[in-house]
Amino acid sequence: MTSFDENELFSLTYIQAVAVNAGYQLADWQVDDQSVDGSLRPLGRRSPIVHFQAKSTTQDFVKTDGIHFPLDKDNFNDLRDPDEVWPFVLIVVLLPKVKDEWLSQSTTELCLRRCGYFLSLRGEPRTENKVSRTVVIPLDNVFNKENLDALMKSARPEDL
Numbered sequence: 291m292t293s294f295d296e297n298e299l300f301s302l303t304y305i306q307a308v309a310v311n312a313g314y315q316l317a318d319w320q321v322d323d324q325s326v327d328g329s330l331r332p333l334g335r336r337s338p339i340v341h342f343q344a345k346s347t348t349q350d351f352v353k354t355d356g357i358h359f360p361l362d363k364d365n366f367n368d369l370r371d372p373d374e375v376w377p378f379v380l381i382v383v384l385l386p387k388v389k390d391e392w393l394s395q396s397t398t399e400l401c402l403r404r405c406g407y408f409l410s411l412r413g414e415p416r417t418e419n420k421v422s423r424t425v426v427i428p429l430d431n432v433f434n435k436e437n438l439d440a441l442m443k444s445a446r447p448e449d450l
Contacts, residue, residue: 301346301383312435325368338445346383357427370411406433
């Protein structure tokens, strides 16, 4: 397993832990199609659904105005698609540089280190950049129970 694979699996574990704690389930896709790594939906109900692209990094992209994350051009253009009924969001999980610091465990605690942040790119203009487009994720957009609840409420189309 490569370090890229380990980062990706850890980010999905983080997302699933937050989702389950908030009462949502994660469906991950066997094939990353249209920049969708997985979907979140409430336990016991069919809607709303939020699709997500998961990224993780050990690099320090944090600045005072947010996380400046270089997103692949194709991912950016897929995630901004205004024609979809259910929203697509980017979730970036920041990891400590040293893998042994990602997680600690005792008989009373399991601690996943650092934090995940989310961003909706819906309605952003298409990028013509050749490789990537840097997005700025506000530091208030922590991927946590409260923000996931708010995201789900905003994802529900009015006519459902």
